[in-house]
Amino acid sequence: MAGHSKWSNIKHRKGAQDKKRGKLFMKLAREIYMAAKQGGGDPDTNPPLRQAVDKARSNNMPNENVDRAIKKATGDLEGVNYEEFTYEGYGPGGVAVMVKVLTDNKNRTAADVRHAFNKNDGNLGENGCVAFMFNRKGYMAIDRTETEADEEDMMLEVIEAGAEEMETTDSHFEIYTEPETFTEVKKSLEEQGYDFTTSEVTMIPETYTPLEEEGVEKMLKLIDMLEDNEDVQEVYHNLDADEAVLEKLS
Template sequence: MAGHSKWKNIQRRKNAQDAKRGKIFMKHAKDIYLAAKQGGGDPDMNPSLRLAVDKAKSDNMPNDNIERAIKKATGNLDGANYEELTYEGYGPDGIAVMVEVLTDNKNRTASDVRHAFSKNGGNLGENGCVAFMFNRRGYLVIEQSSTDADEDTIMLEALEAGAEEVETVDGAYEIYTDPDDFQTVKTAMEENGFTFAQTEVTMIPETLSTVDQSSAEKMVKLVGMLEDMEDVQEVYHNLDADEEIMNQL
């Protein structure tokens, strides 16, 4: 897992600094819509929907917005039909990039994503060109300041609940799971009194790519352009750069 914790620390800081409230709610609404469309509108029977709703509530999304997205997906409210797509490509100096989108107009979205890549020294690739460089894993974070439990206790609790790996990094316990076991581990540890600072099923790079200052700055701009797009849900990459550049991300 060398390098992964550094990458996730960057993601954690980025999430904490993201103040674009309306855009965040729109992204959550699309996540909820897709999960309900695929697995039904009952969070108790649909783990993907439960995760999407929990993430929305963690960002203080109003219950009315959550219920409206579920009703759209289950046919109880008129609305757009969204399609889930993943674009893969290369940022400057060959940095691996994956972009997950939910869109009701894939031609528009493809054009916008392609423009962001080309404007910042990158290019879109074929499906599968970088996916093999990432692993989908459940990821949960417990801040050390939020618990009296020590490292050994956290590790035993997490592994007993079904986690694959636990790391201690920069004042936090980072727990990794198989995606299928994510909700089981989360529920078991919450029932044992643990509170999470972050929970998600995400794509984690196998290795990180180190580039020069110029390429790193272009990558910052590329990620920013992509994340500003309404259709973009997540951007994953394997950039490794110095602390100043990473803080910009």
């Protein structure tokens, strides 16, 4: 999995932008709703719900919003019925893109996603056209300026916690797990006093598609347009962009 830092550069950028969006709490609530609907309303016995709740709280979502989303899913409150879908396609320059949505109107969402691809030099493909390029993994990032641990000590603690792999960038320790062990590894590291700038189960590309500045700008516009859609929960892609280009375009 060498080279994930290409992905994480954009991931950290995305996280900073998401926090500015007024729609973030709505998206987090839908994620909680779906996890509770599929596995029950108790985070202690439903790991995906636990992950969704932790993600919401890390983004300062009020507890009453979390509780309301769970109650809607379990039938304690009246709510809209959402369905989960994943769309796949290609962005500018052939960048692989997966779009995870939760929607109460599949036709509306499909049209909106297709429009975003078409408007930004991409095209929506068939199911499975890019999914094979991604692996589902647990991912955690620890800001190196927020810990006194050096790389060697951090590696030993990560291995002991049960993680699969760790990479070190200039700014972060990046930890990867199997999805099934994500919660356990995260809890172990939290008990040792570590905080995370990002922690989630996500899709990480096996290979990357490099683009020059013009293509990167178009791809970022596609990502932003998709993420601005309230039905879109996550956008996964395999863009390889130079960090200086990302800084310039940000």
